[in-house]
Amino acid sequence: MNTFFAEPTVIWHAPDNSAQPLVVLLHGRGADENGIIGLADHLPVDHSYVAVRAPIAAGAGYAWFANRGIGRPIAESLAETMAWFKTWLDSVAPAGRPVILIGFSGGAAFAGGLLLADPQRFAGTAVLYGTLPFDAGVPTTAGQLTGAPVFVAQGDADTVIPRELLDKTWTYLLGDSGATTTSRRDPGGHGLTNETLTKLGEWISGL
DSSP states (O other): OOTTSOOOOEEESSSOOTTSOEEEEEOOTTBOGGGTGGGGGGSOTTSEEEEEOOSEEETTEEESSOBSSTTOBOHHHHHHHHHHHHHHHHHHSOTTSOEEEEEETHHHHHHHHHHHHOGGGOSEEEEESSOOOTTSSSOOOTTTTTTOEEEEEEETTOOSSOHHHHHHHHHHHTTTTOOEEEEEEESSSSSOOHHHHHHHHHHHHHO
């Protein structure tokens, strides 16, 4: 494992079935794995689900990276935590096993960083109520995500993530990135709605 961090703390929704695609749930800043694993109750049953605890203590919970403001990772920190995460991921999902990332808020930025750094690694990536990590050492050039399946959901009244970053993420994923993007806008704020959860499940089933 990365020398900076201990081996990840994870929680499985059910015993892992290595013959199934692996869905990795990534919580928001200040939360932990216990708060997001319950999403698996509402998602397709023919997948394995695991929630991972971020490695950096943040208040009563944990964070995926040190930042320079909400939604703005420090590049060096993001690179370190991504390397740590990928070491663990490769141990549970070797080449050939499909991996789907589902990140919420700060976890969405982390999922986006992993995707941008290695678009071919993931069968799908969901960016829920968060931003991609712009100006954080991962490429956000035109065509970087060509053909990559992405699900993006945002709340029109979200005041947690800066609107500038939400809009930049939306525009990039539906435009220059080249990703095959499924998008959903909710009228609410910074929280997953039942309607979006249903659409997320349908998207996973279609991958």
